[in-house]
Amino acid sequence: SFQTPVPTRFREGPGVTMADVIRPIGAADLQFLKAMLFEAVHWRAGVPRPTIEETLARPEIARYVEGWGRAGDAGVVALDGERAVGAAWYRLFSTTHPGYGFVDERMPELTVGVVASARGMGVGAALVRALLESARGAGFERISLSVEPDNPAVRLYERAGFTRVGGDAGAWTMVAEL
Numbered sequence: 001s002f003q004t005p006v007p008t009r010f011r012e013g014p015g016v017t018m019a020d021v022i023r024p025i026g027a028a029d030l031q032f033l034k035a036m037l038f039e040a041v042h043w044r045a046g047v048p049r050p051t052i053e054e055t056l057a058r059p060e061i062a063r064y065v066e067g068w069g070r071a072g073d074a075g076v077v078a079l080d081g082e083r084a085v086g087a088a089w090y091r092l093f094s095t096t097h098p099g100y101g102f103v104d105e106r107m108p109e110l111t112v113g114v115v116a117s118a119r120g121m122g123v124g125a126a127l128v129r130a131l132l133e134s135a136r137g138a139g140f141e142r143i144s145l146s147v148e149p150d151n152p153a154v155r156l157y158e159r160a161g162f163t164r165v166g167g168d169a170g171a172w173t174m175v176a177e178l
Contacts, residue, residue: 021078021079022076022077022079022126022127022130023079024074024075024076024077025075025077025087027069029075029077029084029087030065030068032077032087033065033068033075033087033089034052034056035052035113036111036112036113036114036115037055037056037061037064037111037113038052038055038056038113039113039116040111040112040113041055041061042055043151043153045116063093063097064099064111070091071092072090072091072092072108073089073091074089074090074091074108074131074134074135074138075088075089075090075131076088076131076134078118078123078126080118085114085115085117085118085123086112086113086114086115086123086124087112087113087127088111088112088113088124088127088128088130088131089110089111089131090108090109090110090111090131090143091108091109092105092106092107092108092109093105093109099146100146100173101144101146101147101173101174103142103144103165103173103175106140107140107142107143107144108135108140108143109144109146110128110143110145111145112127112128112145112153120152124153124156125156125159128156128157128160129160132160132161132176132178135178140178141177142175142177142178143176143178144165144173144175144176145157145174145175146171146173147171147172147174148172149167149169149172157174157176160176161176162174162175162176163175163176
């Protein structure tokens with residue numbers, strides 16, 4: 001797992017170079033983590049959104065950040081200069097309190113959130129790559145996630161090696177071998 005910030009190039013192209021840093025999630029990042037969970041849940045543009053407080057009042061969502069720092073939790077934050085623009089994290093869930101992409105108690109579930117202004121710039125891909133390295137380094141063999149099939153992030157996850165293993169028309173469970 002990451003101990004120090006890692007310089008990462010999110011996206012390069014004609015007239016665009018965004019050099020940034022991916023660093024481990026720290027204790028001071030909990031509010032940002034909550035904000036990125038909100039972005040992950042409410043990713044659709046132009047759709048009315050509840051408040052962060054209303055979203056986190058739902059236990060099935062709050063479990064992705066509640067008690068952050070327990071065994072099996074790890075994550076990374078993407079920085080644009082000094083500004084945090086995205087986060088990716090994983091945690092283990094139990095059969096009694098599963099996540100949306102739960103497969104089993106030994107497989108962590110990935111969550112990714114990126115601020116709207118940084119979407120489509122490679123931030124999510126850089127976060128996922130860094131987190132998969134972290135999970136591999138922590139000894140995990142596979143990692144899961146849940147995604148709505150019309151979310152543009154599906155392509156990002158497929159490029160990162162995730163394949164669909166379950167779900168329905170509303171949400172897919174995907175798994176990547178590490």
